[in-house]
Structure formats: structure tokens, C-alpha cells
Amino acid sequence: MTTQTAALEIVALTPAFAAVAAALHQTGFEDCWDETAICDLLAVPGAFGLLAFVPKGRQFNRETVVDDRPLGFVLVQTVLDEAEINTIVVDAKARRHGVGNVLMQGVFARLQNQASTRLLLEVACDNAAAIALYGKLGFVEIGRRRGYYRRKEGPAMDALVMERV
Structure with missing residues (x-):
């Protein structure tokens, strides 16, 4: 710690x-x-x-x-x-x-x-820090939701679906 x-x-x-x-x-x-x-x-x-x-x-x-x-x-x-x-x-x-x-x-x-036995989450594909953390914690990408995160400015962002078993 x-x-x-x-x-x-x-x-x-x-x-x-x-x-x-x-x-x-x-x-x-x-x-x-x-x-x-x-x-x-x-x-x-x-x-x-x-x-x-x-x-x-x-x-x-x-x-x-x-x-x-x-x-x-x-x-x-x-x-x-x-x-x-x-x-x-x-x-x-x-x-x-x-x-x-x-x-x-x-x-x-x-x-x-x-x-x-299974934990799922979704994370914006442009959130590099969170994706890195989840990877270190044993999560792997299992899918993608196109345009899932709507942004007030800029294009909608895909969500990575990640899983840890």
C-alpha cells in the first residue's frame, strides 16, 4: 500500500x-x-x-x-x-x-x-488510464458498444466491454 x-x-x-x-x-x-x-x-x-x-x-x-x-x-x-x-x-x-x-x-x-465468478464493466475507449488499471487488475476486452458514450462536444465514444473471471 x-x-x-x-x-x-x-x-x-x-x-x-x-x-x-x-x-x-x-x-x-x-x-x-x-x-x-x-x-x-x-x-x-x-x-x-x-x-x-x-x-x-x-x-x-x-x-x-x-x-x-x-x-x-x-x-x-x-x-x-x-x-x-x-x-x-x-x-x-x-x-x-x-x-x-x-x-x-x-x-x-x-x-x-x-x-x-465473473465481473463486467464498460469503459470509454478513450479513457487510457482506466483501461490500463483494469488491465493490471486482470480484465480483458470482450466486446465493444459503438457510440455508447454520448458527449456534449465531439463524437460519441465507443465503450469497451471488459471482463474479469
Whole structure:
């Protein structure tokens, strides 16, 4: 664990954190989800979320955190022995500091306890950092959804469908 990720804590993402999650989602997506959408996803049977934050008083990115600072979250839906990441986002200021990796490790641990054998996700084909992370974590590309991500400016972007077994 690096110094940066040692400062992180992971907690269950509950509806009580929906406003925090919605604010984080705005930092990562043009088509962002509001509190209601996040609560609706958490209410789906088999769904769960994890929230990464730095507690007050700890060091992160060379500064002491004054108040608890949320850095990212992931929402996952499970059905039988399969799971899919509905969304994962890391605050722009916290990217490339291991937050995504810590969230994914939390997902893996949770799914292992549930005996899930397959994890799926979709990622924009121009998101090189996320694709690299997923590759390091054992995901492989199994498909592509053409024009899946609509952009306010520029062309729609394909989504890579990735799987980890």
C-alpha cells in the first residue's frame, strides 16, 4: 500500500451518502447521476456501493485533510454468480493516486465473499488510464458498444466491454 492509499478508508455507500456520490459523479461524467438515481441503484436487489474517503486529520497528496474528504465511489450490481460495475468515479484531483485500485480491491473482496465468478464493466475507449488499471487488475476486452458514450462536444465514444473471471 502506498502512502497515498494508506490514508484512505472504504465504507459502504448507503443512501445517506447519495449527495456525496452525486457530487463525485459530476466530476467524472457528462451524463452524471443525481441522488435519486444513486439511491434507486442501491435499492436494486444484489446492488452495493463502496465509498473511498480520507478521514479528517490524515495526509493525502501532501496536505492534511481538514474535513473528511470523499475521493471516489463504485456501484456494483450482482445477479447470481455474476456482477457488473454500474459506475466508478474518482474525483479529478485524486486521480492517479491509487483510489480506483483501492475501490476495485474492495469490490473484489466483497464479490469473493459472495462467490461471484465473473465481473463486467464498460469503459470509454478513450479513457487510457482506466483501461490500463483494469488491465493490471486482470480484465480483458470482450466486446465493444459503438457510440455508447454520448458527449456534449465531439463524437460519441465507443465503450469497451471488459471482463474479469
